[in-house]
Amino acid sequence: MRMENNRRSSSNASTPTRRVPDMADPASSARSDKTVDTISIRKRMDLKSEVEELENQLQLSQMQNRHLQSQLDRGSPADTGYDDQSPSARRMQKLEKVNSRLHDMLDDSAKKVSTLEKNIRTGELSLRDVQARSHEEILDALNSQEESRRSLLHSHKDAVAELTDVKSHFDKMRHERAKLELELRDAKSDLQEMTLAREHESQSRSQLLQEYTDVQIRLDAESSKLADVVASLDMYKARADEYFGKLEQAEMTVLKASRAEQFAKSQAKEAEDTYAEVMAGRQKMEAAMDDLQRQNQRLEERLEDVSTDLESITQAKKRLQHELEDYRNQRAIDIEDKESSMEQTRKKYQAEFATLTAELDLAREEKLYKQAEIARLREELDELRSKWDDEVLNSSTWAKEKARLESTLADVASSRDEAVNAHNEAQGKVVSLLSQVRTLRSSVDEMTSERDLLLREKRSLEACLAEAKAGLDGLTKAGDSPLLRDAAAVDREMLELKSGLARQEDIAAAAVERMRRAEALVSDIQKEMAAEREAGSELQRRKASLEKSLNEAQLRLVDLETKGYSSASQDIKFLHKRIQELESQLESKETERTKSQRSARNIDRVVKDLQSQIERKEKQNSQLSEDVGRMRDKADKLLKTIDDLQASESTNQLSARRAERELREEREKTMRLERELQGWKGLRGLQGQAGGNNPASSAMPLGAGSVRAAAGRLTPLRGTEEDGSERSRQGSSLGRRPSLTKGFL
Incomplete structure (x- = not known):
C-alpha cells in the first residue's frame, strides 16, 4: 500500500509539473501539436503502466492470500484452541483490507482509462492536427523520447541489479521480516521515483547506498543472532530427541507391565479353573477310596465275627457230641456198675476222685495262669479302650461300629445263654467231667491253631492292604497327571498345596501329641497293672492254697459221705454240681477270652488304619x-521367554516409531519442495503474462517493471513459505504432543 501511495503521488506530481508550465503560459503562442501529442501519449502510457502494475499487485495479493489460506488450513487442526484474535486471523484481515484497496485502485484506474479514452475521442482533432504536421518533428520527438527511455532503462537495470543483491541478503533475515519489508518498500518507492524523475536520481542512489550499508550492518547482526538461534535450536532438538527416546522407553515399560499383568490375570484364571477341576476330581477319588476302605473294613470285621462265631459254634457242637457219646457210654457203664457191689464202686470212685483232684489241681494252675493273662489283657483292653474313645471323638462312624458290635455281642450273649442252658442240661451226667477235661485240652489246641490261622490271615490282610495302598497311590498319581500338563496353574496350586500341607501337618502334630499322651497313660497304667498283677498273683496263690485245703476237706467229706450213703445217687448229684461249677467257670473264661480277642482285633485295625x-x-x-x-x-x-519376547517387541516398536518419524519428516520436506516449485511456476506464469500483455513499443521498460514488481512481491512470499516450512519442521520436531497410546498395539 505504501508503494502504491508513493507511485500515485509521484505520478500525480509528475503530470502537473509537465502540464502547469504549458497551461500557465497564456502569452506564448508557440503551443504546438507536438507537445499536445507527447502529453497525451505520456498520460496514456502512465495509465497503462499503472493498470498493469495494479493487475500484477492484485495477482500477487491473490497468490499470497491463497498461500496464507493453505497455511491456515494446514494449521487449523492444531490451532483450534486459540481465539479469533490470533496473528493469522489478523494477517488475514489485513490481507483482505489490502485486497479491497487494490480493487478500489483497479476501479480508479479503470475510471482513469475511461476518462482518457473520452479525452482521446474529444482530442481527435488535435491528433488530426498532429498527423498534419511533419513526420520529421514526430520522429525527432520519438527519438528523443526513446533515448530518454533507454537512459531510464539503463538506470532501471542498475537499480534492479542492486535490488536483487539486496533481496539476496534479505532472504537470510527471517526473524525481522516485517521491518526489512517496510525498508524494502521504501527503497522500491525511491527507485520508482528515480525512474520517473531524473533530478532525484543522485539523491535516491545516495539514499539507497546508505540504506544498503544499514541493511548490511543489520544483516551482520541478524546473521550472528541467527547463528545463536540455530545453535540453540540444535541443542533443543537434541534434548527433544532425548526426551522422546526416554518417553518411548517409559511407554514401552508401561506396555510391558500392562501385558504382563494381563498375562498373569489370564494365567491365574486358567489356573483357578484347572485347580477347581482337579480338586473336584481328587475329592471324588478320595471319597470313593474312603468308601472302599470302609466297606473293606466292614467286610473284614464281619468276616472275623462270623469266623469267631462259627468256631465257637463248631466247638460247642463237638463238645455236645462228645458229651452225648460219653453220656451214652456212661449210661451203659452205670447200668452195668449198678449190679456190682458198693466196694467196687467206692474203690473206683476213690481212684477217679484222686485222678480228678490231680486234674483239678492242674486246671487250677492253668486257671491262675489264664486269670493272670486275662488281667493283663484287660489292662491292655482298658488302654486300647481309652485310645478307642479318643478316636471315637474324632469321627461319628465309630459310634455306628460300636452299636453294631454291641448288637453282635448281644447275639453272641444270647447264643452263649442257649449253649449254657444246653450245657446245664447235660451236666447231670457224671462222666462228663473227663470229657470236659478232654474238651479243655482240645480247646487249648484249637486256640493255638486259631491263633496261627489269625496270624496268617493278619499277614494276608496286610499284603492286601499293601496292594490296595499301591493301587491308591497309582490312582492318586493318575489323578495328579493333569497337573503336570498344566504349567500355568503352578502358583495357585502351590498356595493351595502349602495350605493343605500345613493343615495335614497340624493334624499329624495333634495325632502325635495324642499318641504321646496315650503312651504316657499306657506306661502309667502298665506300672499300676504290674503292681496289681503282683498283688493278684499273691491273692491267687493264697486262694490256691485255700482251695487245696478245701478240696482235701471235700475229699474227706466225700469219702465219709460215700461211706455213709447206701446208694450212689447222692455222689452222682454232688459230682454234677461240681461239674456245673467247673463248666460255668470255663465258660466265663472263654467269654472273657473272646471279648479280649475282639477288642485286641479292633485296636489293631484302628492302629493299622491310622498308620496307613x-x-x-x-x-x-x-x-x-x-x-x-x-x-x-x-x-x-x-x-x-516372555521377557525375551517383550524386549524384542519393544525394540521392533521403537524401530517402527523411528521409521514413522523419518517418513513424516521426508513428507514434510517433499511438501515444502512442492510449494516452492508451485511458487516458482506461478512466478514464471506471471512473468509470461506480463511479457505477453505488453505492446512491442513499450516491451523493455514495462517488462522490467513487471519483473521488478513480481520479484518484490515474491520475496516476502518466498520468505513466508520458507518461514512456514521452518515452522512446520520445528512443529514436527519440537511441537509434537506426547501420545498417550504410543507403543500400544
Missing part, C-alpha cells in the same frame, strides 16, 4: 512338593 492314613498323607505331601518344584522351574522358564 499317615503313610498315604506323607506320600501325597512328597509328591506334591516334587510337583511344586517342577512347576516352579517351568514357570521360571516361561517368564524368561
Whole structure:
C-alpha cells in the first residue's frame, strides 16, 4: 500500500509539473501539436503502466492470500484452541483490507482509462492536427523520447541489479521480516521515483547506498543472532530427541507391565479353573477310596465275627457230641456198675476222685495262669479302650461300629445263654467231667491253631492292604497327571498345596501329641497293672492254697459221705454240681477270652488304619512338593521367554516409531519442495503474462517493471513459505504432543 501511495503521488506530481508550465503560459503562442501529442501519449502510457502494475499487485495479493489460506488450513487442526484474535486471523484481515484497496485502485484506474479514452475521442482533432504536421518533428520527438527511455532503462537495470543483491541478503533475515519489508518498500518507492524523475536520481542512489550499508550492518547482526538461534535450536532438538527416546522407553515399560499383568490375570484364571477341576476330581477319588476302605473294613470285621462265631459254634457242637457219646457210654457203664457191689464202686470212685483232684489241681494252675493273662489283657483292653474313645471323638462312624458290635455281642450273649442252658442240661451226667477235661485240652489246641490261622490271615490282610495302598497311590498319581500338563496353574496350586500341607501337618502334630499322651497313660497304667498283677498273683496263690485245703476237706467229706450213703445217687448229684461249677467257670473264661480277642482285633485295625492314613498323607505331601518344584522351574522358564519376547517387541516398536518419524519428516520436506516449485511456476506464469500483455513499443521498460514488481512481491512470499516450512519442521520436531497410546498395539 505504501508503494502504491508513493507511485500515485509521484505520478500525480509528475503530470502537473509537465502540464502547469504549458497551461500557465497564456502569452506564448508557440503551443504546438507536438507537445499536445507527447502529453497525451505520456498520460496514456502512465495509465497503462499503472493498470498493469495494479493487475500484477492484485495477482500477487491473490497468490499470497491463497498461500496464507493453505497455511491456515494446514494449521487449523492444531490451532483450534486459540481465539479469533490470533496473528493469522489478523494477517488475514489485513490481507483482505489490502485486497479491497487494490480493487478500489483497479476501479480508479479503470475510471482513469475511461476518462482518457473520452479525452482521446474529444482530442481527435488535435491528433488530426498532429498527423498534419511533419513526420520529421514526430520522429525527432520519438527519438528523443526513446533515448530518454533507454537512459531510464539503463538506470532501471542498475537499480534492479542492486535490488536483487539486496533481496539476496534479505532472504537470510527471517526473524525481522516485517521491518526489512517496510525498508524494502521504501527503497522500491525511491527507485520508482528515480525512474520517473531524473533530478532525484543522485539523491535516491545516495539514499539507497546508505540504506544498503544499514541493511548490511543489520544483516551482520541478524546473521550472528541467527547463528545463536540455530545453535540453540540444535541443542533443543537434541534434548527433544532425548526426551522422546526416554518417553518411548517409559511407554514401552508401561506396555510391558500392562501385558504382563494381563498375562498373569489370564494365567491365574486358567489356573483357578484347572485347580477347581482337579480338586473336584481328587475329592471324588478320595471319597470313593474312603468308601472302599470302609466297606473293606466292614467286610473284614464281619468276616472275623462270623469266623469267631462259627468256631465257637463248631466247638460247642463237638463238645455236645462228645458229651452225648460219653453220656451214652456212661449210661451203659452205670447200668452195668449198678449190679456190682458198693466196694467196687467206692474203690473206683476213690481212684477217679484222686485222678480228678490231680486234674483239678492242674486246671487250677492253668486257671491262675489264664486269670493272670486275662488281667493283663484287660489292662491292655482298658488302654486300647481309652485310645478307642479318643478316636471315637474324632469321627461319628465309630459310634455306628460300636452299636453294631454291641448288637453282635448281644447275639453272641444270647447264643452263649442257649449253649449254657444246653450245657446245664447235660451236666447231670457224671462222666462228663473227663470229657470236659478232654474238651479243655482240645480247646487249648484249637486256640493255638486259631491263633496261627489269625496270624496268617493278619499277614494276608496286610499284603492286601499293601496292594490296595499301591493301587491308591497309582490312582492318586493318575489323578495328579493333569497337573503336570498344566504349567500355568503352578502358583495357585502351590498356595493351595502349602495350605493343605500345613493343615495335614497340624493334624499329624495333634495325632502325635495324642499318641504321646496315650503312651504316657499306657506306661502309667502298665506300672499300676504290674503292681496289681503282683498283688493278684499273691491273692491267687493264697486262694490256691485255700482251695487245696478245701478240696482235701471235700475229699474227706466225700469219702465219709460215700461211706455213709447206701446208694450212689447222692455222689452222682454232688459230682454234677461240681461239674456245673467247673463248666460255668470255663465258660466265663472263654467269654472273657473272646471279648479280649475282639477288642485286641479292633485296636489293631484302628492302629493299622491310622498308620496307613499317615503313610498315604506323607506320600501325597512328597509328591506334591516334587510337583511344586517342577512347576516352579517351568514357570521360571516361561517368564524368561516372555521377557525375551517383550524386549524384542519393544525394540521392533521403537524401530517402527523411528521409521514413522523419518517418513513424516521426508513428507514434510517433499511438501515444502512442492510449494516452492508451485511458487516458482506461478512466478514464471506471471512473468509470461506480463511479457505477453505488453505492446512491442513499450516491451523493455514495462517488462522490467513487471519483473521488478513480481520479484518484490515474491520475496516476502518466498520468505513466508520458507518461514512456514521452518515452522512446520520445528512443529514436527519440537511441537509434537506426547501420545498417550504410543507403543500400544
